[in-house]
Amino acid sequence: MILQIIADGLIVGSTIALGAIGLTMTYSLLRFANFAHGEFIAWGAYLALTFLGFFIALGGGGAMAPLGPFSFGWQLLAALVAGAIATAILALVLDWLLFDRLSAQGSAIVLTIASFGAALALRNFLQFVYGTLPAYYTRELQIAIHIVPRDVGGGLRATPDQLFVLALALVLVVGLHLFLQRTTAGRAMRAVAHNPALARVTGIDVASVVRWTWILGAILAAVAGTFAGLVGQLRPQIGFDLLLPLFAAAILGGIGSVPGAVIGGLIVGLAESAAVPLIGAEYRAAAAFGVLIAILLVRPQGLFAERAK
Amino acid sequence: MLYFRYTRNVPHIAAHLSGSMLQIRDLAKRFGGNRAVDGVSFDVHKGAIAGLIGPNGAGKTTLFNCVAGLYRPDAGTITLDGNRIDGKRTSLVHAAGLARTFQIPRPFPAMSVLENVLVGVPGQSGERFWANWFAPTRVAADEAKARETARAWIDFVGLGALEQAPARVLSGGQRKLLELARAMVADPRLVLLDEPAAGVNPALLEKIIDRIAEINRRGTSFLIVEHNMDMVMRLCHPIAVMAQGKLIAFGDADSVRRNPTVVEAYLGGAVA
Ligand SMILES: Nc1ncnc2c1ncn2[C@@H]1O[C@H](COP(=O)(O)OP(=O)(O)OP(=O)(O)O)[C@@H](O)[C@H]1O
Ligand SMILES: [Mg+2]
Numbered sequence: 001m002i003l004q005i006i007a008d009g010l011i012v013g014s015t016i017a018l019g020a021i022g023l024t025m026t027y028s029l030l031r032f033a034n035f036a037h038g039e040f041i042a043w044g045a046y047l048a049l050t051f052l053g054f055f056i057a058l059g060g061g062g063a064m065a066p067l068g069p070f071s072f073g074w075q076l077l078a079a080l081v082a083g084a085i086a087t088a089i090l091a092l093v094l095d096w097l098l099f100d101r102l103s104a105q106g107s108a109i110v111l112t113i114a115s116f117g118a119a120l121a122l123r124n125f126l127q128f129v130y131g132t133l134p135a136y137y138t139r140e141l142q143i144a145i146h147i148v149p150r151d152v153g154g155g156l157r158a159t160p161d162q163l164f165v166l167a168l169a170l171v172l173v174v175g176l177h178l179f180l181q182r183t184t185a186g187r188a189m190r191a192v193a194h195n196p197a198l199a200r201v202t203g204i205d206v207a208s209v210v211r212w213t214w215i216l217g218a219i220l221a222a223v224a225g226t227f228a229g230l231v232g233q234l235r236p237q238i239g240f241d242l243l244l245p246l247f248a249a250a251i252l253g254g255i256g257s258v259p260g261a262v263i264g265g266l267i268v269g270l271a272e273s274a275a276v277p278l279i280g281a282e283y284r285a286a287a288a289f290g291v292l293i294a295i296l297l298v299r300p301q302g303l304f305a306e307r308a309k
Numbered sequence: 310m311l312y313f314r315y316t317r318n319v320p321h322i323a324a325h326l327s328g329s330m331l332q333i334r335d336l337a338k339r340f341g342g343n344r345a346v347d348g349v350s351f352d353v354h355k356g357a358i359a360g361l362i363g364p365n366g367a368g369k370t371t372l373f374n375c376v377a378g379l380y381r382p383d384a385g386t387i388t389l390d391g392n393r394i395d396g397k398r399t400s401l402v403h404a405a406g407l408a409r410t411f412q413i414p415r416p417f418p419a420m421s422v423l424e425n426v427l428v429g430v431p432g433q434s435g436e437r438f439w440a441n442w443f444a445p446t447r448v449a450a451d452e453a454k455a456r457e458t459a460r461a462w463i464d465f466v467g468l469g470a471l472e473q474a475p476a477r478v479l480s481g482g483q484r485k486l487l488e489l490a491r492a493m494v495a496d497p498r499l500v501l502l503d504e505p506a507a508g509v510n511p512a513l514l515e516k517i518i519d520r521i522a523e524i525n526r527r528g529t530s531f532l533i534v535e536h537n538m539d540m541v542m543r544l545c546h547p548i549a550v551m552a553q554g555k556l557i558a559f560g561d562a563d564s565v566r567r568n569p570t571v572v573e574a575y576l577g578g579a580v581a
Contacts, residue, residue, distance in 0.1 A: 184435025184452050187420075191428045194417045201377060202429045203403035203495060208437055 001154035005273050007147075011162045011231060013269020014169035018224035019242055020249035020261040021176065022217025028193040028256030029213045030103060032111035036094065037221060038246065039122035040087050042239030044222025045229040046130050047090075048076075048083030052137055055079055064138060069160035071140035072230070079137075084222040091218035092211065094118060100210075119240075127236045135234040137226075165227045172223065173262050176216065180258060185212055193256055244285065245272070248292035254302025263303065267291065329388070330355045330499050330530040331376070336385035336395075338371050345371040347554030348385070353499065355390075358521065358531040360545025362538070362565075364574055367551040369534045370412055373501050376532075377409045378402035390498060404431055408492035409501040412534070414484035416476035422487060423456070423472045426463055429491040430455040462490040466520060482509040485517065499530045506537040518544060542566075550574070 019041055026034045055075035056064055064073040098118055102111050148156035180186035191199040192209045200206055228238055235241075249268045253260025268288050275287035295302065331353040338346040346368040353359040361369050374380040376387055378399035387395040394402050408429070416425050433455055434440040435448040463472055466486040471479065479487060485505055492500050505521070506514050518540060525531060535541050541548060542562045550558040550565055552574035558565050565571055 183441070184433050184448065184455075185437075185441060187424055187428060188433075188436045190420065191417055194419065195415065197379065198411075198415050198417070199428065200399040201379065201403065201409060202491060203400050203431045204428060205400050205436055 001277070003148055003153040003156040005277065006270065007156050007158055007162075009270030009273035010266060011158070011166055011269070012272055013266035014166055015224045015227045015231075015265075016242065016245045016249050016269050017262045017265025018169055018172065018220045018227070019246045020253070020265045021173070021258055022221045023246050024250040024253065024255055024257065024261040025189075025193070025213050025217050027250065029189070029196070029210060030099065030111070032099075032103075032108040032115065033247070035112065035115040035243065036118040036122060037115075037217070038239030038241075038243040039119050039126070040091060040218050040221035040239070041225035041228070041242055042126055042236060043090055043122060043225070044083050044087040044218070045225030045234050045238055046126060046135075046236075047086045048079045048222065048226045049130075049135060049137060049229070049234060051079035051082040051086070052076055055082075066138075066140060069145075070164060071138045071142045071159075071161050076137055076230075080223065080226050083226060084219040087222035088215045088218040091214040095210070095214050123236060123240060130236065132236055135229075137230055137234070159231075162231055165231055168223070169227070172220065176220070176258060179216075185209075189213065241285070244292070245269075245288040248288045248295070251300075251302055252291060252295045254304040257302070257304040260302055260304035328355050329353070330357070330390055331532065332386075332388040333372075333376070334386045334388075336372065336375060336387065337383045338368075338375055338380055339383055344554045346375065346382075349551065349554070349556045350385075351549050351556060351559055353530055353532050356525070356528065356530055357547070358525050358533065358545050360541045360548040361532060361534045361551065362536070362541055362548060363551035363557075366553075367574075368554040369551055370503055372551070373409060373503055373532075373534065376402075377407060377501060403495060406495075406498035407501070408495045408497035408499075410485070410488035410492050410503055410505065412503040412507070414481070414488050416479065416484055416487055418477035419475060421473050421475055422463060422468055422479070423459055425476050425487055426459040426490050426494050427455055429494045430458060431495045458496075459490075459494050462494045465493075466490045467516065482513040485509055486513070489517065489520065493524060493529075497529060499532065500524075502531060502533045502535075504535055505533065506535055506540050514540065 019037065022040070023034060023037045026037065052075055055078045059075060064075050067073050098114055099111060102114050106114075142159040142161055144157040144159045146155065146157055180190060188199070188204045188209050189212060191202070191204055192206055196206060224242075225238060228242070245268045249264035250261050251264070252267060253262070253264030268291055271287040271291050272284050275284050279286075329352045333352070334350045336346055336349045337344070349372060361372070363369055371380065375382045375395070378394065378397050378401070381396045385395065386393060389402070389405050389407055392405060394405055394407070417428070434444060434451045440448055460472070463469055466489055468483060468486055468490065471483070476484070476487060489502075489505070502521075505517055509517060514537075521531060521544060533541070533545055546561055547559060548562060548565045549556060550568070550571050557574060558568045558571045
């Protein structure tokens, strides 16, 4: 039982972590809580669905031939990449239309409210385009495989898809970490996150760094959305439902800290999955809220407070 | 409080004092009703180490912030080597050849000394989005070159042993040196130093003075705000004096020292 709870928590948590990274990055660079980030997750998931149809048609139509033990074929991987790119473009357009203009004169509160409005508009538009019924990437049913036998810690079962999600999330997080620590652009991003005014004085092109942030945040959000759709189902509220866990994870980790967002995401995921046997599945979403309240009371700066005061 | 001592003369290189590096004309900046900078005009010639002094709150840092592009002036013009820079974005001003340090040193605390200096290297293609995808070899070459330059300056200011240390562990004086290296790595034509001597121990200060003089001999111009009169008198020529937002004197050390308006301003009276 306990191993299963941990495994489920890590799988949910990896999706939350990917979303929270983007949220924490936009917060630390642009200094506002972007409520539209959840909609990048939803749009990423649905854009991938559209591209999936396109790639399946391209491959001659019919059913998608699964890759090895997974429920999906190469078409879904291609759709994942295409959906992520399209979501990045969506984020850049939104920045150009809204946030860039407002941040020139507006305060953080104006940007936050604007992002709230953008979230509503994006969600309604999504429902208008795709409808409100649940959708699936694949109808293939997956059998969970035994990873740990039942007599060890209650056993552990997971589907190959779930393992794929976990592994790819890990690869993306490590990749992002290396990008931030090892590359010129990553260094510039960290500098702007720490102190935008100082970064400007040292000659860093902040506008370009902001563009990077939107692109990376949106890509990770789209992947998170596709993951959520792959191990569950696609619903238009998928982004909205993830918003609270995302904020809980980002704040828990310490706003601005990418490793913090990852750890925070995993903790929130674990709390959610532990809530199921403890207080019942219907209160699962309350777990994230509980975590959020607890951090705000105990350690409001989060686990890894990064920003210089 | 007011003591001007003339301990040692750093030889000036009058030879290449030709043309204006920085031209400030009728510069004004208000904060609400407070005229922090109030119609200031002066020039810094090419190759000069100019000084800017004045009592607390005179408007020196505000003037720096206007020149560096942090504040948009309310009036007046600023010209760097013939090009207008007033109201331009800081990154553009930086690219035009102007680097600065801060009165209170501001490193990126979590970044290493090397990384702190690296962010000051201009024109790194890796900072631009598309270059990373379409010109990866150029990005790699730029990064390698930037590291080499940054290391050279870190060694020059004597922080070589601390290259990998996070900037938060540096002492006040070491932070000043770090800022100097970060400013210099851009190969600027003009450097604005805001109180490079503040909080620096005498031995380290001698070193900073040495370094400034040496960098200047390689052709870089300086404008230095400083309360340490000893350092100003030794290093700076000419010296501009501000009080209550206005320029009240401009000239060499001797003339400034003898100027009754300057003495009056320093002794706490209103500007005559
Ligand atoms: N950001 C700001 N907002 C409001 N007022 C400011 C701001 N910066 C400076 N001032 C005011 O402008 C005036 C000039 O300040 P400034 O920092 O330029 O003085 P300074 O000559 O550098 O003094 P010091 O030698 O103490 O550093 C002061 O009256 C100060 O209160
Ligand atoms: Mg000052």
